[in-house]
Amino acid sequence: MMKRLLIIFASFMPTYGFALEPLSAEDLSAVSGQGGVYLSGDITINENGGPLNVDGPSANGYSWQTSCTTASTDKRCGGRIAVNSGAGGGWLVLDNIRGRFSFEGLTLRTRKINSDFDGDGAAFNSDVFEIGLPNNLNYEDASFTIANSNSARPTDTGFMQTDIMTVNINGKANLQGNLLIFPTGAP
Known part of the structure; x- marks a missing residue:
C-alpha cells in the first residue's frame, strides 16, 4: 500500500533537469556575496583537575590538581592567561579559569x-x-580571578601575585552588538 502511494505521489511531481555550468568573467563580476564564519561552542575548562599550583596542600610544592570541587583545599584549580602589560614587566592575569x-x-x-x-x-x-x-552566553559553575603578577608562570622564581577579585557566574548573559577591531599602522 505504501509503495503504491509513493508511486502515485511521484507521478504528480514535475521533473526538472539541473546542471552546473561555469560562470564567465562577465557573469562572475555581477555576483556579490558575503563571507564570514558563524560559530557555536560549548567549552568546559578543568572539569577533572587543573594546572600546577603553589598554594595547594601538596608536600612537594607544585602538583596537578585532581579535585576542583568547592570542598577542595587546593587554592589554584583552573586555567591561566597572563598578558604583559608593558615594558615594566607587570602581568595582568586571568587565573583559576574554570567552568562551562x-x-x-x-x-x-x-x-x-x-x-x-x-x-x-x-x-x-x-x-x-x-x-x-552571540545572542546568549551561558555559564555553568564558571569562575575566574583577576590579578596582577610579577611573572607569567607560578613556577617562575620569585613569583608573586595579588588577586584583585574573583568572579563566579551561573546563568545566561544576553549580548547585543558587534566588536570592531581597527588596524593600526606599523610600529
Whole structure:
C-alpha cells in the first residue's frame, strides 16, 4: 500500500533537469556575496583537575590538581592567561579559569568602513575585523580571578601575585552588538 502511494505521489511531481555550468568573467563580476564564519561552542575548562599550583596542600610544592570541587583545599584549580602589560614587566592575569561556557551565533568577518562614525568613516575608508556577539552566553559553575603578577608562570622564581577579585557566574548573559577591531599602522 505504501509503495503504491509513493508511486502515485511521484507521478504528480514535475521533473526538472539541473546542471552546473561555469560562470564567465562577465557573469562572475555581477555576483556579490558575503563571507564570514558563524560559530557555536560549548567549552568546559578543568572539569577533572587543573594546572600546577603553589598554594595547594601538596608536600612537594607544585602538583596537578585532581579535585576542583568547592570542598577542595587546593587554592589554584583552573586555567591561566597572563598578558604583559608593558615594558615594566607587570602581568595582568586571568587565573583559576574554570567552568562551562557555551554560546551560539558568534560571527567573524571583515567589514569595510567608509561612512558614518560622525564623518570619520569616509576618511578611514578601510576594512576592519568585526566580531558579532552571540545572542546568549551561558555559564555553568564558571569562575575566574583577576590579578596582577610579577611573572607569567607560578613556577617562575620569585613569583608573586595579588588577586584583585574573583568572579563566579551561573546563568545566561544576553549580548547585543558587534566588536570592531581597527588596524593600526606599523610600529
